[in-house]
Amino acid sequence: MIRRYQNTIFLTLLLALASVFSVADAQNAPEASEEGKRVYEKSCAHCHGTEGRGDGSAAENLLPRPRDFTRGLYKIRSTETGQVPTDQDLFDIITEGMPGTSMPGWDTSLSANERWEVVAYIKTFYDGFKENTAPRQIDLSGKIAYAEQSIETGKALYTELGCVECHGNVGRGDGTSAPTLTDEWGFQTWPANLAQGWTFRGGSETEDIFKRFIGGIAGSPMPAFEGDSFLHFGLTSEESKRLTELENKDEMTEAEDEESAAFYEKMDAAVDIALRITEGETLNAADRQSFNNAMKVVYEKSWHLANYVKSLSPEKRPEPAIGNNALRSQYIGGELPTLGDAAWETLKASYFPLVGQVILEPRQFNPTIDSVNVKSFYNDNEVAFLFTWDDRTHTTASEDEETGKMLEDAVAIQFPVKVPQGPTAPKPYFLWGGRLPVYLWYWKASAPEQVTELTAKGISNAEVQAVQSDLQAEGTYTDGQYNLWVKRALKTDDKKDLQLEPEVFVPIAFSAWDGANGDVEAKRVISSWYTFVLEPVPSSRRFIYPPLVALLSVGALFGLRGFARRRNS
Amino acid sequence: MKTYMLACLALLLACCYVMPTLADHHEAGEMEMLQFPESYKAMAVSNGGTISGTVTFEGDVPEMKVLEITKDEAVCGLTEKHDESLVVGEGNALKNTIVYLIDISQGKALDKKTKPEIDQKGCKFTPHVQIVPVGVRLTMLNNDRVNHNVHIFSSVNKPVNKQQTKNRKKMQLAGVKKAEGPVQMKCDIHGWMSAWLAYVPHPYFAVTDEMGKFTLEDVPPGTYQLGYWHEACGTNSKEPATVTVEAGGTVTQDFTLSMKKM
Ligand code: HEC
Ligand code: HEC
Ligand SMILES: [Cu+2]
Numbered sequence: 104m105i106r107r108y109q110n111t112i113f114l115t116l117l118l119a120l121a122s123v124f125s126v127a128d129a130q131n132a133p134e135a136s137e138e139g140k141r142v143y144e145k146s147c148a149h150c151h152g153t154e155g156r157g158d159g160s161a162a163e164n165l166l167p168r169p170r171d172f173t174r175g176l177y178k179i180r181s182t183e184t185g186q187v188p189t190d191q192d193l194f195d196i197i198t199e200g201m202p203g204t205s206m207p208g209w210d211t212s213l214s215a216n217e218r219w220e221v222v223a224y225i226k227t228f229y230d231g232f233k234e235n236t237a238p239r240q241i242d243l244s245g246k247i248a249y250a251e252q253s254i255e256t257g258k259a260l261y262t263e264l265g266c267v268e269c270h271g272n273v274g275r276g277d278g279t280s281a282p283t284l285t286d287e288w289g290f291q292t293w294p295a296n297l298a299q300g301w302t303f304r305g306g307s308e309t310e311d312i313f314k315r316f317i318g319g320i321a322g323s324p325m326p327a328f329e330g331d332s333f334l335h336f337g338l339t340s341e342e343s344k345r346l347t348e349l350e351n352k353d354e355m356t357e358a359e360d361e362e363s364a365a366f367y368e369k370m371d372a373a374v375d376i377a378l379r380i381t382e383g384e385t386l387n388a389a390d391r392q393s394f395n396n397a398m399k400v401v402y403e404k405s406w407h408l409a410n411y412v413k414s415l416s417p418e419k420r421p422e423p424a425i426g427n428n429a430l431r432s433q434y435i436g437g438e439l440p441t442l443g444d445a446a447w448e449t450l451k452a453s454y455f456p457l458v459g460q461v462i463l464e465p466r467q468f469n470p471t472i473d474s475v476n477v478k479s480f481y482n483d484n485e486v487a488f489l490f491t492w493d494d495r496t497h498t499t500a501s502e503d504e505e506t507g508k509m510l511e512d513a514v515a516i517q518f519p520v521k522v523p524q525g526p527t528a529p530k531p532y533f534l535w536g537g538r539l540p541v542y543l544w545y546w547k548a549s550a551p552e553q554v555t556e557l558t559a560k561g562i563s564n565a566e567v568q569a570v571q572s573d574l575q576a577e578g579t580y581t582d583g584q585y586n587l588w589v590k591r592a593l594k595t596d597d598k599k600d601l602q603l604e605p606e607v608f609v610p611i612a613f614s615a616w617d618g619a620n621g622d623v624e625a626k627r628v629i630s631s632w633y634t635f636v637l638e639p640v641p642s643s644r645r646f647i648y649p650p651l652v653a654l655l656s657v658g659a660l661f662g663l664r665g666f667a668r669r670r671n672s
Numbered sequence: 673m674k675t676y677m678l679a680c681l682a683l684l685l686a687c688c689y690v691m692p693t694l695a696d697h698h699e700a701g702e703m704e705m706l707q708f709p710e711s712y713k714a715m716a717v718s719n720g721g722t723i724s725g726t727v728t729f730e731g732d733v734p735e736m737k738v739l740e741i742t743k744d745e746a747v748c749g750l751t752e753k754h755d756e757s758l759v760v761g762e763g764n765a766l767k768n769t770i771v772y773l774i775d776i777s778q779g780k781a782l783d784k785k786t787k788p789e790i791d792q793k794g795c796k797f798t799p800h801v802q803i804v805p806v807g808v809r810l811t812m813l814n815n816d817r818v819n820h821n822v823h824i825f826s827s828v829n830k831p832v833n834k835q836q837t838k839n840r841k842k843m844q845l846a847g848v849k850k851a852e853g854p855v856q857m858k859c860d861i862h863g864w865m866s867a868w869l870a871y872v873p874h875p876y877f878a879v880t881d882e883m884g885k886f887t888l889e890d891v892p893p894g895t896y897q898l899g900y901w902h903e904a905c906g907t908n909s910k911e912p913a914t915v916t917v918e919a920g921g922t923v924t925q926d927f928t929l930s931m932k933k934m
Contacts, residue, residue: 185830185890264839266817268861279743283863287825319833325859326821326833334839374844378809383848 116662118536132190132223139224142217146209149227155228165205166469176287176322179305179343184319184327185285185381189233193222201304234335241317243310245399247331247406249413253621257411260404264328266316266412267322269294274415277495277583282619287322293620294325296493296583299473313409330377330401337373337397338366370436373397376489407631422451423633424477430635439487442577442588447489452476452634455613457628462534465626471495471617472628475514481637486603490514490587491589497580498618499549510618512580513547514587517612518601521556530610535559542601544574546587550617551578554589558599561581562625570597593637605637707774707903707909708851712874714781719891721917723773723898725925727884729766729905734758734931739864740796744818748795748862756800756866758904758931766867766902766929767886768801769852773876773888774897774912780877780890784808790835790867791856792820797857798865801903803877804869807847814841818858828852829871833860854901868903893919906932 116175144153148168157171170176176345180188180194188196197218200208209218226232234278249251257479261274269284271277286292300307305315318326318533330336335343349363354524376386376394422428428454440446456474459467475492492514500511519531520542531539537560543557543565554576559565572595578587593603605610610632616622737755743747759767782805791798793815804810812822817838822845830849833841836843853870870877878886898911908927915925 140845176831183831184834263837263839264818265821265861268819280861280863287831321831321833324821324833326823326835326860328835329838331843332837334837378844378846382807383849442901489915649870662730 114492126396132194132219132226135223136220137225138217139220139222140450142221143224144212147221150205151225155225156426160471163509164468166284167204167292168288168290169206172225172228172289172324175231176313178320178322179315180238180318181243181314182238182318184317184321186330187229187317189238189240190222190226193225194218197221198304199306202645203302203304220475236595241314242398242402243313243387245385245402245406246310247403247410249410249656251383253410255406255416257407257409257414259492261411262335263603264332266408270297271326271495271615272582273410274298275493275495275583277493281495283292284324291420292323293471294493296416296473296495297412298493299420300413300418302473303418307413309406309409309413312412313405316408316412317405325485327404329642330398331374333371333401333404335366336377336398336401337370338470339396340400342366342369343400348436386521418625420456421452421454421474421476424635425454425633427452429633430477430479432481432488432635432637434605434638435480435482435638437482439482439485439590441487442489442579442586447478448482450478450479452491452605455630455633457613457615458545458629460534460614460625460629463625465624465629467622467626469620470628471620475613475615475630477635479604479635481605485588485590485592486637487588488516490516490589491584492615493584494563494615494617494619495583496617496619497548501618503623506623508623510621510623511547511616512585512618514585515546515614516544516589517614519610520599521599522600522607522609528607530632532561533612534629535562535565535614540599542599546576546578546589548578548580548585556600568597568599570599572597572600578650606639608634608636611635683717704854704901705909706772706851706853706870706872706907707899708873709777710898712777712782715778715892716890717780717890719919720780720892721920722887722917722922723891723896723917723925724885724887724922725771725927727766727769727771727859727880727886727900727902727927727929728764729758729760729765729930730928731930733760735763736836741864743862744816745793747818748815748820750799751794753794753796753864754757755864759800759882761882761884763884765880765882766905767880767882767884767929768799769880769886769900769905769929770779770801770803770870771878771880771886771888771898771900771901771927772872773874773891774899774909775877776874776891776896779892784872787811789813791886792859792865795820795859795862795865798858799867799879801854801868801870801879804871804876806849806851806871806873809847810869811845812836812843812845814838814843819861820865821861823858823860824869825858826852838895838900838907844900852898854903861900870901893917896920898925900927900929900930904931905929 150159151172155172155589157169164167170637175187180192182188198210200206235522255473267278269278276294276296278294281294284292295303305311316328319325327374335346340424346363346366349359376390390607424430454474460472463470468620472492474495475490480491482489492511498510498512499615500509503510520540523530531537531541535541540558540560540670543559545555545557554574556568556571557565558568575590612632613630614627683787739753739755750933761767784805784807786808788802788804789811790802791813814820814836819837821833821835828850829852848871851871851873854868857867857869859865876889877887880886893916893918898913898915899909901907913925915923917923
């Protein structure tokens, strides 16, 4: 009996709760509590500050700075521009963290419950969360599938809307405005490299991208692209086409004059409604309807644009160059391909991730170069490499205002002088060697056709080799990307050089400098040791094997069939 | 994935975080803000007085900095552009000073019909300082055939950052709810473009012209505190001037400003 009652009470409670939640819409964090405060002070305050001002004890050394929660500026939102994020948005970003920044993900170190509590707590730092209307969310219902045609349409919008100003022609974050951007707090900031979706703060799904440019990224220079950022907001696509046609006429008839005037009136009306929404007005049904119609056109375009942006990056961060993905130089008979040769397209690049050098002074905490991609061919006498890396700026020697040092884009490819015998033999220290020396190819942007050989026994203990072997090099910079081609003989006469032989695994590592990011000397991005190998020279037997294998397996199949038949009968 | 994490971790662990501060906060401090009355009541002013005056600059007039045009030279670089944070004219006249009544609680109604504009022409905002009544829409003109983004660094109101593409000659911004100022407006695409707004709750605000002159009209008779704000010279909010306005009369109050101490 009591049991039954309990159930009813429970149900009523649930219903009451449900109705509260449906009013509160997406807002579903608990009330701020002692528990939230405790979690915050334990896990967040040393970065975000006890009062949420972004001034915790560790903050000073971090870029971007830990967020100041008192201004209500949130980058990763599912809500429109000027709106606070939803609780779910906050929960998600706390769970996932923000790639490329010091903001960690808390999915393993805090329980879901603790994360909800801390969401409620950080909301208390900003009064804007107290407004009782739920923030306006971006409507994701009209998603357009990822397809060739859509990507093509999106590409035109990328230029039309001016994403190109900051993100560059093909999205590598190398737009002409990129070098001068600062964030809300006056710190230099860089546009995302859209060709590296894994570096996005808020995810690289089409929906994520869609939300980011419609809602904008508060606190950063990235603007919002709402309705009236788009051409002819308020017109249908047919009307827009017609208006463009009219606008391009040298002279209009009276009728055409009236026609275009009507279009302008319609556009003004749409903008007016949009502004009234921003100003907090509640719309009547007719205005709501015409606004929705106008937004339908805009959202359609936005999905195309999101699909285009999505198409600029690989689906996932490439696997690093180990195991199956290790760098394997391919043998070819005859001349090695030069820079720009189509032969390079036939190879899959090996991906070497780079990280900021933070072991020695001066350190790099905010690296801008993500990785270097490498391909290689060799023949009986020589080896050729193609090194490719993204850098948002082309810096050929510019003086640093603070230190007076010359800043310049550069790269260094590092090998041991002597290949360690066997996998357990010691390698030189990965940071430009130590007791065991390393052999380096150093290239800089101001001398693109020259690679200098160095020997180093430590990061500040490198020497230009007295004897420079005959190395050919050619480097180019286009659309935020360097391509460096280097060719050398497999064997040289210099004892300080690495000597190459097929089928021997050779350690390889990289350093790279982005001059515009203040990289100089030890301040740079680096990799640890990887290996590369000259693939075995294909013997003529290789060409016999595949047909033979095929024949054998066909034979086996027949054999099996025969076996099966016999068993059935 | 694991490999990256390990590599990053190893490097992070090997270090202690040391990095110099790269830039200072550019938010205006408390004393830099305009001061607004708690409430303001509109009423008919029949026999108001006028406050006028001239703002002049005192001290060595630094040479105006020539702005470095880093992109869209064909449009932005046609004429030489100067940093307009300090524009000193003939007779040391100081342009772009906001002069206003601090403690007025009633007076003529705020003009909600005015249509304040800021033009983007030659990749420069004109005017450099604009008064925008609360609730009134600001119109942004784009007379350049290039893309701009209008970025307003509000903190009391909602910040705005909106692309105005080369196709949009005219773009309106929603009226704001609360008084706030000075608020900086920037274009991130052209990092040198900068202007200042004041969202005001009453009509007794003026911006000095090339001659350094300002006028506040239809002021109800009474004694008021007269404040100023200038981008490079700061404010007098600690010690505002006191002016007494008589019915139908005119009072003159001049100001002499010098560079604020850094
Ligand atoms: C090691 C320092 C560090 C710690 C610890 C840290 N954060 Fe952050 N957090 C950051 C940084 C840096 C940013 C800003 C990143 C950016 O602007 O791109 C940030 C941003 C955020 C944001 C803003 C997200 C957005 O959409 O803009 C939230 C919310 C946040 N942190 C919550 C938390 C919570 C909750 C905790 C504790 C559980 C926490 N952070 C712990 C460094 C930290
Ligand atoms: C005024 C410069 C500017 C313009 C114009 C601009 N962006 Fe950005 N964008 C940025 C900056 C800066 C960031 C990095 C923001 C951050 O994380 O602090 C960014 C980041 C992004 C990101 C990554 C978001 C994430 O989760 O990290 C995407 C996607 C993006 N922009 C798309 C676009 C698209 C699409 C357009 C055009 C419709 C555009 N941007 C226009 C400056 C710009
Ligand atoms: Cu601009």
